[in-house]
Amino acid sequence: MQYFKIASLLAAAIASVQATNIVTLKSLDDVDRTVYFTPSAGHAEIAAVQVAAGQSVDVEIPFQWIGNWHGVQKGQANVPGMLGEVTFDGWGGKNYFDVSAIVNPNDKDNVSEMYPAGQPNTPTSGCKNFPCDNAYYVWDDVQTRVTTQSHLICTLHKNGYAKRDADEVSEEKLSRDFVLGKK
Numbered sequence: 001m002q003y004f005k006i007a008s009l010l011a012a013a014i015a016s017v018q019a020t021n022i023v024t025l026k027s028l029d030d031v032d033r034t035v036y037f038t039p040s041a042g043h044a045e046i047a048a049v050q051v052a053a054g055q056s057v058d059v060e061i062p063f064q065w066i067g068n069w070h071g072v073q074k075g076q077a078n079v080p081g082m083l084g085e086v087t088f089d090g091w092g093g094k095n096y097f098d099v100s101a102i103v104n105p106n107d108k109d110n111v112s113e114m115y116p117a118g119q120p121n122t123p124t125s126g127c128k129n130f131p132c133d134n135a136y137y138v139w140d141d142v143q144t145r146v147t148t149q150s151h152l153i154c155t156l157h158k159n160g161y162a163k164r165d166a167d168e169v170s171e172e173k174l175s176r177d178f179v180l181g182k183k
Contacts, residue, residue: 071110081107099126108159
C-alpha cells in the first residue's frame with residue numbers, strides 16, 4: 001500500500017509540473033464565428049467554440065496536443081480555411097505554432113495572427129493584412145515559430161480590419177526538419 005501512495009503522489013507531482021496549454025481566440029472585429037479544432041491522428045478531440053464579435057475565449061489544450069483550427073463566420077458553411085496550427089509540448093519541451101494558408105489561402109477573414117500571450121510582439125505568425133510573407137504557404141515553408149510559453153493568442157478578424165498595438169518585429173524562422181527534430 002505504501003508503494004501505491006508514493007506512486008500516486010509522484011504521478012500527481014508530474015501532472016502539476018505539466019503546464020496547462022491555452023489558446024485564446026481573440027475576435028478583433030464585428031463578426032461572430034465558430035472555431036473548429038482538428039487533432040492530428042491519435043490526439044484528443046476538442047469541441048468547437050463560439051467566439052462572439054469583439055470577445056475572447058480561452059480554450060484549454062491537452063498536454064502534447066498536435067492539431068489545428070479554423071474559423072467560420074456565422075451563417076457560413078464549415079469549410080476549412082486559414083489554419084492556426086500547433087504542437088504543444090513538442091520537441092525539446094517547446095511549443096511550435098504557425099498560421100497556415102496551405103488549405104485555403106483565399107480565407108483572409110478568420111484566423112489572422114498567432115503569438116505567445118506573454119510576448120505580444122514576438123514571435124508572430126500570420127498577417128494583419130493578407131497576403132504577407134509571415135504565414136505558411138507551402139508544405140516546407142520556413143515559417144514555424146517556437147516559444148516556451150504555454151499560452152498562445154490567435155486573432156480572428158476580417159482582412160485588414162484590426163490593428164495590433166505592436167510594431168512588426170524581425171524574428172527567427174524554423175524549418176520543418178528542425179521542428180521534427182531532424183536537424
